[in-house]
Amino acid sequence: MSKNITLWVPRRTTSADETILKYSFPHPYVPGPYERSDTHDGPLSYVPSLQSMCIHRLLEFPDQVHGLGPTRILYEPPATAEGYDILKELIPTSSREFEGDNNYLLDVVDPRLWAVLVQIFTQLPESFRTYVIPLSDIHIPLLQEIPSTPYFALITVLKLSGCEELNDETIVQLRYLHGLGALDLSMTTVSSWGIKILAKTLSKNPDLDRLDGPWKLRILSLRNCMNVKDSAVGSLVNFPLLSVVGQFARNAVHTVVPHA
Secondary structure (H helix, E strand, O other): OOOOOOOOOOOEEEOOOOOOEEEOOOOOOOOOHHHOHHHOOOOOOOOOOHHHHHHHHOOOOHHHHHHHOOOOEEOOOOOOOOOOOHHHHHOOHHHHOOOOOOOOOHHHOOHHHHHHHHHHEEOOOHHHHOEEOOOOOOOHHHHOOOOOEOOEEEEEEEEOOOOOOOOOOHHHHHHHOOOEEEEEOOOOOOOHHHHHHHHHOOEEEOOOOEEEOOOOOOEEEOOOOOOOOHHHHHHHOOOOOOOEEOOOOOOOOOEEEEEO
């Protein structure tokens, strides 16, 4: 998939004399903070290291980094403030303005770069364990192509509580979230039929030798989903790993979480 995931319910309006019928279109794509030119440091005043150049070459292919095998690089912070730090070379200075040298504001870090770093390095700063990203981000489909391995996995947590754009028609867009582990649908108009549609997105892709759809779903919140009836149970059993159908933790957020 090359385009971003968009949840959108067309809204119909009529002219004052009721002779013209109009439908609204989705809002234009809003680039993430990492795409703004002011988050970059400008021309380099030094020769980039071979390590950083290799990582930049991998930027377009975070879904293929697993092909390098289980060997990973131990990240070692510099002993002094003047010491060389691969993270400081790769990540915009603006990401450290408020968090300090040991943590980073990852919203100004390209998600593809983050995905490459967490697959290559171990012992990264704690802030790298979670990356918060909008569902509509253009790189979400690519991140979802990153396969799980015995030594690495991405877990996607998606919070859509109260989302007005989510219904029985738009829920099918979640079929692209192959790494979806937890999903919050609370206080939406999704019905038992919508749950059935989501379950039908589970499929086997023999060409790529993989499972497509949210097969990894383990936690599902349907709190205050008034249109979901007992009949939805017949659809929920299709999710082989689903273990919890209940209320999300209060601080649940839409994140992509790496586990070494």
